[in-house]
Amino acid sequence: MKRYIVFLKQVPRSTRVEIDPVTKTLKRSSALTQTNPDDLHALQAALDLRQNTGAEVVAVSMGPASAEAVLREALQYGADRAVLLSSPAFAGSDTWCTSLVLASAVRRIGDYDILFFGRMAIDGDTAQVGPEVAGQLDIPQVTCLSSIHEVKGNWLVADKKAGSLLQRVEIETPCAVMVSRENGELACPTLSGWRRAQRQEVIRWDEGDLQLDGKVVGLYASPTKVVSTDVPQTAKEIRWLSSGSSVAEIIDKCVDSLS
Amino acid sequence: MNNDTSFALRVLKERCTGCGLCADTCAYNAIKFADVPEIDSYACRLCGSCVQACPAGALQISEPETGKTAVPQEETKGIWVLAEVEDGCLAPVARELLGKAVVLSEKLHHDVEAVLIGGNVSACASELIAYGARRVRIVEHESLAAFIEENYACELVRLVRECRPEILLVGATPRGRGLSARMAALLQTGLTADCTELDIDSDTGLLLQIRPAFGGNLMATIKTPAHRPQMASVRPGVMKASEPDYSRSGEVVYADVSKVSSDRRIRLIRETVEASCGDSLENSRIVVGIGRGVKSLDMVNRIREWAARFGAVVAGSRAAVEAGLIDAHMQVGQTGHAISPDLYIAIGISGQIQHTAALAGAKKIIAINPDRTAPIFGIADYGWAVSAEEALSQLTAGGL
Numbered sequence: 001m002k003r004y005i006v007f008l009k010q011v012p013r014s015t016r017v018e019i020d021p022v023t024k025t026l027k028r029s030s031a032l033t034q035t036n037p038d039d040l041h042a043l044q045a046a047l048d049l050r051q052n053t054g055a056e057v058v059a060v061s062m063g064p065a066s067a068e069a070v071l072r073e074a075l076q077y078g079a080d081r082a083v084l085l086s087s088p089a090f091a092g093s094d095t096w097c098t099s100l101v102l103a104s105a106v107r108r109i110g111d112y113d114i115l116f117f118g119r120m121a122i123d124g125d126t127a128q129v130g131p132e133v134a135g136q137l138d139i140p141q142v143t144c145l146s147s148i149h150e151v152k153g154n155w156l157v158a159d160k161k162a163g164s165l166l167q168r169v170e171i172e173t174p175c176a177v178m179v180s181r182e183n184g185e186l187a188c189p190t191l192s193g194w195r196r197a198q199r200q201e202v203i204r205w206d207e208g209d210l211q212l213d214g215k216v217v218g219l220y221a222s223p224t225k226v227v228s229t230d231v232p233q234t235a236k237e238i239r240w241l242s243s244g245s246s247v248a249e250i251i252d253k254c255v256d257s258l259s
Numbered sequence: 260m261n262n263d264t265s266f267a268l269r270v271l272k273e274r275c276t277g278c279g280l281c282a283d284t285c286a287y288n289a290i291k292f293a294d295v296p297e298i299d300s301y302a303c304r305l306c307g308s309c310v311q312a313c314p315a316g317a318l319q320i321s322e323p324e325t326g327k328t329a330v331p332q333e334e335t336k337g338i339w340v341l342a343e344v345e346d347g348c349l350a351p352v353a354r355e356l357l358g359k360a361v362v363l364s365e366k367l368h369h370d371v372e373a374v375l376i377g378g379n380v381s382a383c384a385s386e387l388i389a390y391g392a393r394r395v396r397i398v399e400h401e402s403l404a405a406f407i408e409e410n411y412a413c414e415l416v417r418l419v420r421e422c423r424p425e426i427l428l429v430g431a432t433p434r435g436r437g438l439s440a441r442m443a444a445l446l447q448t449g450l451t452a453d454c455t456e457l458d459i460d461s462d463t464g465l466l467l468q469i470r471p472a473f474g475g476n477l478m479a480t481i482k483t484p485a486h487r488p489q490m491a492s493v494r495p496g497v498m499k500a501s502e503p504d505y506s507r508s509g510e511v512v513y514a515d516v517s518k519v520s521s522d523r524r525i526r527l528i529r530e531t532v533e534a535s536c537g538d539s540l541e542n543s544r545i546v547v548g549i550g551r552g553v554k555s556l557d558m559v560n561r562i563r564e565w566a567a568r569f570g571a572v573v574a575g576s577r578a579a580v581e582a583g584l585i586d587a588h589m590q591v592g593q594t595g596h597a598i599s600p601d602l603y604i605a606i607g608i609s610g611q612i613q614h615t616a617a618l619a620g621a622k623k624i625i626a627i628n629p630d631r632t633a634p635i636f637g638i639a640d641y642g643w644a645v646s647a648e649e650a651l652s653q654l655t656a657g658g659l
């Protein structure tokens with residue numbers, strides 16, 4: 001029996017706080033959440049591959065209780081099982097600690113072939129978690145997956161992309177792949193999938209279930225510390241222009257200095 | 260609800276005015292509001308946005324009692340730059356990182372060192388010395404000829420463990436990202452992504468890693484107090500290289516490669532190098548950026564014709580990409596390219612930090628937007644407060 005584990009993160013629907021132009025108050029809409037877009041593509045890639053291999057697909061998310069919504073969605077799309085990793089001890093984890101929690105969940109689930117990650121989460125924006133989990137588990141990684149060709153026994157044949165460098169590789173499982181929105185279309189959840197999801201349970205694990213000491217994860221244990229946040233400096237002096245010809249002049253001057 | 264007093268985010272009730280701003284700011288819905296805010300510690304991700312938003316200073320994220328001042332046990336030395344080589348040539352970001360490393364070394368008094376890894380890379384060493392490296396460490400072996408992340412990470416981690424640098428800077432390039440994250444995991448240290456500024460804290464000597472933060476409207480300053488090396492990645496085009504000086508001398512050290520082996524779990528079947536379109540963008544001297552203020556493809560075409568007259572490349576914001584006005588590979592911003600042209604002309608771009616963070620290296624910026632309060636004017640050298648339509652009709656009228 002093969003097993004794929006897909007990692008999905010709940011992110012704010014908008015990462016921008018907006019001001020309502022009419023009432024001049026902050027818009028509440030910022031509190032809406034969604035599944036990180038790349039992660040749905042990771043799920044799709046796992047489900048597509050399952051058609052050929054018959055693997056079990058397990059969806060995993062670390063986050064607050066509300067992140068169950070992300071896992072419900074994954075079940076509707078067709079995931080077989082879902083696990084929510086939730087505890088105040090996890091709050092404030094940087095990518096290293098996040099990866100430690102996720103890697104511990106992988107160990108507890110056990111017997112896996114491929115880990116599917118989104119390339120990047122739109123709120124933290126680091127694209128580090130997938131490769132860090134692969135590093136912590138010491139398994140090979142496909143950082144920027146273009147496409148999966150086939151699975152031959154314990155080997156995955158895949159195309160990967162690193163900027164201008166395109167590679168076709170054979171990678172031994174267990175391994176990790178990072179999937180992005182560029183990887184193709186999403187299928188829609190089916191009615192039967194939706195019905196089945198209604199009956200399924202989301203498993204919930206905290207640090208105890210993962211046999212982790214609460215002190216090795218979360219804000220305090222994270223190697224990186226956010227020490228301050230500031231509004232960006234905008235000290236630049238601006239010169240206002242009033243016509244297209246002044247723009248043309250600046251361009252002319254720049255073109256002259258370049259030649 | 261959980262009002263756990265041991266949770267790192269605390270409400271100082273005596274300061275709170277009950278304005279409710281914090282609850283509105285929280286993108287994770289972690290603040291429930293009665294008379295005073297209550298933090299749901301299961302939902303809170305400790306992102307710090309509410310602390311920043313509170314006008315009364317009533318919210319605090321407390322520092323841990325222990326670990327705060329913990330200093331690494333082992334002695335470390337050197338500010339390292341991982342120098343990426345592409346097709347036998349040094350990637351521009353390597354020179355940019357060296358420029359920054361030299362500035363940092365003036366405050367921290369550690370040597371600047373560059374690391375080269377690959378099958379045949381030693382030819383780049385003299386260039387690295389000219390750009391500021393005091394020492395170049397070379398990890399050269401035929402089995403490193405192909406870029407296989409697992410092999411590179413393994414060898415670099417070995418070298419880092421042996422030499423223990425204080426700081427390790429990497430380019431946030433398609434290759435550098437996955438490699439550096441894997442290395443950080445193996446080295447059990449922190450890695451700050453996409454820094455737009457780096458500095459040394461004068462009190463502690465720690466690397467201050469500054470990056471655009473969650474919410475997009477904030478810059479976060481991040482430190483790595485107790486883990487080494489302090490790792491940070493920087494996008495190409497963000498830092499400035501210094502002038503090369505080929506008369507400088509430096510040391511070249513070859514790392515022991517007797518233990519190099521390739522990971523048997525990865526077999527490279529074939530490899531091709533694609534001519535990348537993004538290159539033209541990162542190297543362009545004049546770039547015209549379009550945003551949602553440009554309303555139609557017809558306008559985009561007119562802008563292209565106009566830009567071609569003075570040899571500019573046309574790129575766009577994420578909004579323009581999402582509106583189908585510009586190809587995704589020509590996106591300038593946090594999730595696209597960072598650029599450092601001599602002149603950037605922003606047409607109909609509002610100037611969200613995700614976009615402007617990628618313009619840190621631009622020498623001059625002209626912003627065209629009808630809204631005088633648009634954030635783009637905050638970073639522009641020249642502003643012209645007109646609509647894209649109006650601007651275009653005036654600009655294309657004259658025969659520039």
Ligand SMILES: Cc1cc2nc3c(=O)[nH]c(=O)nc-3n(C[C@H](O)[C@H](O)[C@H](O)COP(=O)(O)OP(=O)(O)OC[C@H]3O[C@@H](n4cnc5c(N)ncnc54)[C@H](O)[C@@H]3O)c2cc1C
Pocket residue numbers: 007008009010036038039042060061062063093094095096098116117118119120121122123124125126127128129130224226305306307449450451452470472473479481
């Ligand atoms: C202002 C600010 C700045 C930060 N900067 C840094 C920094 O520079 N370095 C750093 O180490 N940390 C940083 N962090 C912490 C970082 O945001 C968190 O560690 C976050 O949990 C994971 O990072 P990410 O969102 O960038 O995920 P990414 O690495 O972009 O995510 C990639 C993929 O990993 C999987 N994944 C990620 N998180 C989860 C999850 N919770 N559950 C399931 N799957 C998941 C998903 O498949 C996702 O698509 C910062 C936090 C803040 C508030």
Ligand code: SF4
Pocket residue numbers: 268284285286287288289290298302303304305306307308309310
């Ligand atoms: S720290 Fe962030 S997640 Fe926590 S309550 Fe404040 S705004 Fe919400």
Ligand code: SF4
Pocket residue numbers: 270274275276277278279280281282296312313314315316317318
């Ligand atoms: S923003 Fe500050 S003052 Fe206003 S309700 Fe929140 S904690 Fe109180």
